[in-house]
Amino acid sequence: ILRGSVARPHLKPYMASLQLDGQHVCGGFLIAEQWVLSAAHCTEETDGKLFQVLLGAHSLTEPEPHKRLYQVRAQFPHPGSNIHNNKDDLLLLQLEEKAELNADVRVLPFQREDRDVAADTVCEVAGWGTIDHSGTRPDKLHQVERPVISRDVCNHRTRHDGTITQNMMCTDSRRKDTCKGDSGGPLVCDGVAEGVVTAGSRVCGNYKKPAIYTRIAPYAAWIDGVMASADG
């Protein structure tokens, strides 16, 4: 997160850190006791290895009362996701067991009504992604508030030039923005997860390249289907 602030500890109890060999790779969030939602692009450099999921954390390194690393039973990238574009950039992770819910570990509801969030709505995004252009990685969770911008503005030829589909949404990226390692985290508007951070052009903090999110509502049926089929 560029030019945000350190989050209030454990006030985003749905936040997950997707890790490989103890290193934060991507964000994610708890959508059910045994399920985390993130971004399919996060699996690009994992060489087929499964993530481990850290829940209940504020600091990535310090001991905290409800911090716990969960093994992942299975990962389900959306079948339409691919390395060439941002389409269907969603990843469902089934935890090895149900997460123990408490004050620091809680499920975040996601939007099921497929209707665009109004432009200028101020939403919040959090993550352990890089906090400056030299790629400094924070130990503590950071957050930033960002206004939604309309798809038409985001699709302007000087911005994302028509690549933003109805299944995506954008926020203003002037100075304050998401960045490397924030992918997979939720865009939260009025307490509901409306989008999932996708890297898009990978640029951070440049107003010409607004931040892009995969809208969740269009994928509610896919999410429910995977959870139902895998839970048995």
Ligand SMILES: NCc1cccc(Nc2n[nH]c3ncnc(Nc4cccc(O)c4)c23)c1
């Ligand atoms: N703001 C959109 C957004 C959301 C999520 C991730 C991203 N960026 C990135 N995702 N993956 C990446 N691998 C390498 N470099 C990256 N961006 C980068 C790194 C250092 C300086 C800088 O200005 C930009 C990214 C960008």
